[in-house]
Amino acid sequence: MADAPSSSSSAAPPVADAASLAEVAVSAPVEEMTLVVKWRGQEQTVRMVGDDTLGELKLRICEATGVFPKRQTLLYPKLMLKDIDDSTLLSSIPFKRNVKINMIGTVEEEIFIGQEDDPELLDDFDFEQNEDTPIKDKDVYKQKLKRRASQYKVHLVVSQVPAISFIYLHQFLAAAYSKYDIIIWSATSMKWVELKMEQLGVLGSPDYKITALMDHLAMITVQSENQSRKKTFDCKPLGVIWAQFPEYYNEKNTIMFDDLRRNFIMNPQNGLVIRPFRKAHSNRDNDNELVKLTHYLLSIGDLEDLSKLDHGKWESSIDESAKRRKRS
Known part of the structure; x- marks a missing residue:
């Protein structure tokens, strides 16, 4: 049993203020970092670089342990990591060699047994949209993309037995499959992606x-x-796919649907914003947007370069096409 801390040692550790963190960030070069995270008696080694953020460290810890970032409480001597913003660069946090990060956290399987429809896990639609920003060409994010493409393994699918029938969804995917390969990308864990699919x-x-x-x-x-208040968020860079399968996919033959514009901020020329589809079980026969999307996908499927299209006008192009057919 551990001894109870004395009154002099029980005071809360000092919180590194923004000014001191910024000073460290300027003076510290961007370099590789090896951090050791201890959780449930086991140690996980996580390799990062200085221009990664605390939020990205939490994602890497999640990859190693299965504990979602929102479930993680990270403990480090003389630092209150919970009070440091996730956008803070690791190079600005005074980690020391041979000092471990202790983590308290629970994996989803131990929390959500029998709760597979938990909206916080399965719903990608509860975030506010962000305006496009010119960050896709910045070297820092290109380097992050390069590292993610080298670290992440795309989960290739082995066919399974079909379950519930969603008429428009299946018609849409069948039509799309005639001209496109289909990849499902969710902002949740792989377990919940597979479960929902x-x-x-x-x-x-x-x-x-x-x-x-x-x-x-x-x-x-x-x-x-480009806003009065800086905002940090996660996005889905198609470059991860393009880097792993360059012989099949590139910016000219890829289109991405998402109800959050920010998710394709790294490749806006390939993104098409759709409306959120809620209450799938009750609305599955009324999703008319998929009918229009089917027409749009088929109409552009034979083009040599999809990245030159303005997908923001996809609905008007379908309506104009329908009017021309009626006149003829």
Whole structure:
């Protein structure tokens, strides 16, 4: 049993203020860092670089332990890591050699047994949208993308038995499959991606195949700087896919659907914003947007370069096409 701390040692450790963190960040070169995280008696070695953020460290810890960042409480001598913003660069946090980070946290399986529809895990739609920012060409994010592409392993899908039928969804995917490979990318964990896809009957259809599944660990953290208040958020860089499968996929033949514009901030020319689809079980037969999306995908499927299109006008282009057909 550990001894109770004395009154002199029980005071809260000092919190590193923003000024001191910034001073350290300026003086410290960007370099590789090896951090050891101790959790439930086991040690995990996590390799980072100085221009990674605390939020990205939490993602790497999640990859090693299965504990989501929001479940992690990180303890470090003389630092209150919980009071340091996730956007803070690791190079500005005074980690010391041979000093371990202790973590308290619980994996999702121990919390959400029988709660597979928990909206916080399965719903990608509860974040406010962000305006596009010119960050896709910044070297710091290009380097993050390069590292993520080298670290993340895309989960290729083995077909399974179909389950629930969602009419428009399956018609849409079957039509898309005639001209495109299909990859599902969710901001949740792989367990919940697989679970939801199984519930939707997507992984076992005889009419189409899902090429791969991707989860939140393939995302990178970026910061918007064109607003009065800086905002840090995660996004889904298609470069992760392009780097791993360059013989098949590139910016000219890829289109990405998401209801959050910020998710394709690293590749806005390939993104198409769709409306959130809620209450799938009650609305599954009324998702008319998928019908229009089907027409749009098929109409552009034979083009040599999709990145030159303005996907923001996709609905108007479909409406104009329909009017021309009526006139003819």
